[in-house]
Amino acid sequence: MEVRRLDEVMEEEVPIHGRGNFPTLHIKLRRLTQVVRERLRDDGIHVRDIRLNGGAANYVLAGDRHRSYNDLDLIFGVDLSNARDLERIKTAVLGSLLEFLPAGVATGKISTRVLKEGYVKKLVRVSQPASGGDGNGGGDRWSLISLNNNAGKHVELKFVDTMQRAFEFSVDSFQIVLDSLLAFYDHAWVPMSEQFYPTVVAESVYGDFVEALGHLKQRLIATRSPEEIRGGGLLKYCFLLARGYAAADREAIRSLERYMCSRFFIDFPDLQAQGRKLDSYLASHFAPTADAERRDYLLVLRRVIDDSTVCLMGHERRQILQLVAQMGGETLQQQQRRAAYCKQQQLAQFDASVHGGGGGHQGAPPMRHILQPQVTVYPLYQQIYYYYPSAGGAPVETATPCHCAWQQCS
Template sequence: MNADAKYYGDSNSLAAGFKRLNKPQMERLQQLLNENIEIDGAGNFPEIILPLRHFVVALKRQLVEFTYSDIDLIISADFGEEDSFNKAREALLAVVLDQMPSSTIKSRISAETLTDVYVKKMIKVSGHSGDKWSLFSFNNNLGRCLEIKFVDSMQRQYEFSVDSFQVLLDPLLEDAEKPYALLTSAFRDVDEALFHLEDRLIKTVDPEKIRGGGLLKYCQLLIKGFKAADPEECHQMEKYMCSRFFIDFPDLPSQETKLRSYMDSHFANHENASSLCGDETDSEASSNQTTQSYLAVSQAKYDFLMMLYRVISSSTVCLMHHDRRQTLQLIDQLAYHLTLSPPSMASLGSSSGAPPRVSLLYFTSNQWIQVV
C-alpha cells in the first residue's frame, strides 16, 4: 500500500481533516526546517548547532525499532511496555551524542550525563487518565527551546483552536520530487481553526478538561490582540478556566511556580528589537538592542499579569473571597517586581549579545539585592 494511503482517497483526493500547505506556507516551513537549532550545554560541554531538518531525520533514523505513524513536533510512539519511555529517551540522546564534536570521547559520556547537561525538562505521563506521553525540552539560553514529545495516547492535544495545528512532515523529509506537507488540526475542524488563526479569534471547547484550564494561554492570546470568536460564550468559559486552574494549582506556592515557569517559557527574550541609528558603534548597538528587547519582554510579562489579574478578579467563582484576594496579591506582587528588575549591565556590555536572565530584585536605600 502507498505510504500516503491514509492521507489520500481515490484520485488523490485528500482524506477528511487534511489540507495541503500552500506555496507561501511551504516556503515558511522549509525556512523553519533549514534554520539552525541551538542546544546549550552546561559547564564545559559544547553547544550543539544543526538544522532542525537534520535533527528530525536523525531522530527518525534512531527510532527504527519504534512503532510510530507520523512525525512533526510530536512523534507517535507505542508505549505498550514501560521501558518504551526509556527507549525514546535513549534514541533522542543518541542523536545529541552523534552531533557532538568528533574530538569528544563519546564512549565516556553516559545518558545520565547528557540529560544533566543538555535537557532542561523531562516529563513522563502514564496515569489512570489514559494519557501516555513523554516530553523533552532542551536547554537554550535565549529561550528558544527545542521540545520533542513522544505520544502514545493523549486525550487533549491542544488548548485553543489556533494552537491545534499539526504539520505532517514525512513527505517533505523523504526528498520526494515534488515535496509537500499536510496540515491537520486536533480541533474539530481544520478549516474553522484556520479561520480563527487568520482572524485572530479565540475559540476552544471544554476548557475544564485542559490542565490549568487554558487560563494562562488565554490571557496571553488576549494581550497579543486576539479576540473572542463568541464574546458571551468566552466570558462564560472564563469561569471554567479559572475553576480548573485553581483545581490544578490550589495554593500560592504552586501558583507562583506555575506563573514564573509559564512566563520564562512563553516570553523568551529573542525577538529582534527595532533597527537602530546607523551612527552607533557595534557595541552600542548591541547594548541598546539587548536593552530594548529586555524591556519589551518585561512589558509583555507585565501586560500578561495584569490581564490575568482582570480575568481572575471578574470570573473566579470557585474561591472564597480571602483565597482570591491572596492570589490577586501574588499576581500584583509579581507585576510590581517586574517594574523593579533592571537589565544586568555586565550582560549588556558583553560581546556575546546574549540577553540577561531576568532576576527579581527589591530595592534598599543603598543597593540592589537579588532575591530570586
C-alpha cells in the same frame, strides 16, 4: 507557499545551550528529526508518523511573514504500552545529541545521564487511564523531552501513544504531518523549488480545519468543551490575549473565563502550587530578557483572575492577586536594572571614545561631565538617546544605539 515556509523552519539552525561547560549545539530541526527517527527504528521502536505542532506550525499555515514563533514542537507517534519503551526513547533522544557536539569533543565517555544534565530543560512522563475506564484504551500516555534554549525557543519532542485532549484553543490545534517532507529530504535528487516540492498534509484536531485556520489568521480565541481544558489553559488564554488575540464569541467568553479560572484553582489548589506553575510557564514562554512582554502578560492574567474567579474564598483570592502583582513588580524592577546597566555601558563607551580618539587634550575631564547629558532609556527598542547642549546654547539631538548585549545584562 506553505511548503516553502515549512522547509525554512526545518532548515533553521537553533542553538541548544548547555549548562556550565557544556558547549552550545547548533541543530537544524530537519537533521534532529532524521537522527531521532533512525535511532528509534534501530532500537526497534515503531514510529507511526512525525508531526510539527505549536507556534511553528501556525507560522507555516498563517501566511504572515511577520508572525513569529517561540516553540518548536515535534510529535512522534509511538506505542508506549510497554513502560520500558519510555526509557529507550529517552536514551535514543539523548544519544542523538552526540551527533551535534562540536568537532574534537571526545564522545566515548559521555553518558546519557550527563547529556540530560547538560541539555534537557524539562522531562515529562504522563500515564493516566481514561476517566472511568480500565486503562486499556483512551486516556493519556505520552512523554516530553524539552531541549534548552536560553532565548526561550526550546525544541520539544513529544512521544505520544494516546492523548485525550491534544489542544486547548483552535489556534493551537494544528499538526503538520512531516513524513512526506522527510521522504523528500531522503530521496530527492534536486533541491526544493516552486516547481518541485512534496505534498504535505496539515490537520486540525479542533475538528473544522477551515474554521480553525480562520481563527488563526484573524487572531481569534475559540475552543470546544472548555470543561475539558486543564488548569494551564488559563495561562495559555492570557498569553493569547497579551499577544493581541480576541474572543471569537464575546458573549461566551465570560463563561469560558470562569471555567478556566475554576479549573486552574482545582488543579493547583494552594498558593505554592500556583506560584510554581506560573514560574514554570513564564520560564517556558518568555525569553529571560523579555521583561516588558512578561509584565504585560502578568497584567492581563491579574485582570482575568480578578474579573472571572468565583470559586475562591476572599483571602485566597487576595493571595493569588497579590502573588501576580508581586511578580509584575519584580519584572518591572528587573527591566529598570537592565536599562540602568545599558546606560552605564553606553556612558563608559562614550568616555572611552573621547579619551581614545586622540582628538582631545591629554588629561582632560570626560566630556559628559562638561556637557551634562540628559539620558532617557527606552529598553524595548534597545537604544539610548542623548541630548547634548551645543556651544551656542541650542540643544543638539543625537541618537546612539545601545551596544550592550541584552543577554549579558542579567
